Amino acid sequence: xxxxxxxxxxxxxxxxxxxxxxxxxxxxxxxxxxxxxxxxxxxxxxxxxxxxxxxxxxxxxxxxxxxxxxxxxxxxxxxxxxxxxxxxxxxxxxxxxxxxxxxxxxxxxxxxxxxxxxxxxxxxxxxxxxxxxxxxxxxxxxxxxxxxxxxxxxxxxxxxxxxxxxxxxxxxxxxxxxxxxxxxxxxxxxxxxxxxxxxxxxxxxxxxxxxxxxxxxxxxxxxxxxxxxx
Amino acid sequence: xxxxxxxxxxxxxxxxxxxxxxxxxxxxxxxxxxxxxxxxxxxxxxxxxxxxxxxxxxxxxxxxxxxxxxxxxxxxxxxxxxxxxxxxxxxxxxxxxxxxxxxxxxxxxxxxxxxxxxxxxxxxxxxxxxxxxxxxxxxxxxxxxxxxxxxxxxxxxxxxxxxxxxxxxxxxxxxxxxxxxxxxxxxxxxxxxxxxxxxxxxxxxxxxxxxxxxxxxxxxxxxxxxxxxxxxxxxxxxxxxxxxxxxxxxxxxxxxxxxxxxxxxxxxxxxxxxxxxxxxxxxxxxxxxxxxxxxxxxxxxxxxxxxxxxxxxxxxxxxxxxxxxxxxxxxxxxxx
Numbered sequence: 001x002x003x004x005x006x007x008x009x010x011x012x013x014x015x016x017x018x019x020x021x022x023x024x025x026x027x028x029x030x031x032x033x034x035x036x037x038x039x040x041x042x043x044x045x046x047x048x049x050x051x052x053x054x055x056x057x058x059x060x061x062x063x064x065x066x067x068x069x070x071x072x073x074x075x076x077x078x079x080x081x082x083x084x085x086x087x088x089x090x091x092x093x094x095x096x097x098x099x100x101x102x103x104x105x106x107x108x109x110x111x112x113x114x115x116x117x118x119x120x121x122x123x124x125x126x127x128x129x130x131x132x133x134x135x136x137x138x139x140x141x142x143x144x145x146x147x148x149x150x151x152x153x154x155x156x157x158x159x160x161x162x163x164x165x166x167x168x169x170x171x172x173x174x175x176x177x178x179x180x181x182x183x184x185x186x187x188x189x190x191x192x193x194x195x196x197x198x199x200x201x202x203x204x205x206x207x208x209x210x211x212x213x214x215x216x217x218x219x220x221x222x223x224x225x226x227x228x229x230x
Numbered sequence: 231x232x233x234x235x236x237x238x239x240x241x242x243x244x245x246x247x248x249x250x251x252x253x254x255x256x257x258x259x260x261x262x263x264x265x266x267x268x269x270x271x272x273x274x275x276x277x278x279x280x281x282x283x284x285x286x287x288x289x290x291x292x293x294x295x296x297x298x299x300x301x302x303x304x305x306x307x308x309x310x311x312x313x314x315x316x317x318x319x320x321x322x323x324x325x326x327x328x329x330x331x332x333x334x335x336x337x338x339x340x341x342x343x344x345x346x347x348x349x350x351x352x353x354x355x356x357x358x359x360x361x362x363x364x365x366x367x368x369x370x371x372x373x374x375x376x377x378x379x380x381x382x383x384x385x386x387x388x389x390x391x392x393x394x395x396x397x398x399x400x401x402x403x404x405x406x407x408x409x410x411x412x413x414x415x416x417x418x419x420x421x422x423x424x425x426x427x428x429x430x431x432x433x434x435x436x437x438x439x440x441x442x443x444x445x446x447x448x449x450x451x452x453x454x455x456x457x458x459x460x461x462x463x464x465x466x467x468x469x470x471x472x473x474x475x476x477x478x479x480x481x482x483x484x485x486x487x488x489x490x491x492x493x494x495x496x497x498x499x500x501x502x503x504x505x506x507x508x509x510x511x512x513x514x515x516x517x518x519x520x521x522x523x524x525x526x527x528x529x530x531x532x533x534x535x536x537x538x539x540x541x542x543x544x545x546x547x548x549x550x551x552x553x554x555x556x557x558x559x560x561x562x563x564x565x566x
Binding site: 018020021022023024025026028030035057058059060061062063064065067069073075077142143144145146147148149151187188190205207208211212213 | 252467504
């Protein structure tokens, strides 16, 4: 009881993780506090440790969280939760030496039609937005939502832009985007609420390729301008 | 081989799904009613993971180009073989050239056309299921169209004339409503349950939620009086599994299902237990749902009746097929 109270206090103070069951066969571990790469690296460490558990069928790392899907419902979810909590508190950060991708972008134009809106929101020129965008190095934090889509951390806060109120109905796969504080490259052609600032011809997912996803967690991405159309 | 003669946009090749690739953003797909597919595969002595055609729109008409044993499970509907009525949930043998027509269901929503040997499309990332968003799996990653031909994995055994009791007749809907108008689903409170107001908790478990027309294999959007959080919260993207009940800002819940995205960001109030997902797969637009709170242990135990129903069926089918094959064998022996 006492430990539960301590735990609850820590959680509300934002220093203890939240662990919850999603149905009978999935458990979600959420790191406390704000997003930082350090917390994300602790999630990766937890993921690596959980991989060794024989009861785990799937691991889905999210943004500062990790979902475990079990092959059978755990008899004692509390025991798994305790294991996760202990691993979280004791494991060092997992630094993944990802590959570096250099990706050429056709900035602006019809395929980057929200560039002006991003510039207006930032109070900068379109040219500045482009320079700031390819001036940073990005890290693939997690893959999800669509096949092969990488959540990219590293966007300069000056060009962070909220999602669009009205999504584009048919944004092409390969569109270089900004969604809030995150950057991305859309993986599928379809409706999309992120802001498009350019386009690149890469294929992020091919089910017949090994591995099927182009990016892996921890990979780093640098963009460079292939062309600019203002 | 099968030729599709008549279909509309939402019918696809599915199996039990494609687990193991959510970490790459690939959802599980697979049939919405896994019990119905398992019944079909047991009846035909297929492998549990063999693929079928999942029907969501009707009529659906196909022609068998080779003699094949088949069954249609999941629904109660008018089904004909060259114009002769045949029963759902039972095994028939079609001669080469015969046409099967599946009409709109009287009961249930999703029909499963299962064939002896299974539908043989290429296995992509461990499954034959159609991944519509990713555009792969099944029939070139797309819904079936008239004129499509599908290969059947080789199977020479033609045994028919037996069937299964539908699961809905064996496994009682736990609820009090025997008229079948309300579908009762057991659910376990999820991550953000405590962040909703007490009135919302009350409403979640007592209201009748209507399945809106914006419902499909991705998820069911429900309508009813809005569920409210104490305070709005911003969540970071987390993993999604079928059954999770999310509440977007407008307050009307969404139950994520087979074709759900692998990540989401809305508050999670509950999760429908795995043992009841097939009932949701058979729920039609306009139907009403009631959620019943259950514990982890109850959710786990809820799989037992399904397991024993399938085990019993497997045993009976094995006996029947053995004796049928013996009779057939004896007959050909007599002739010789």
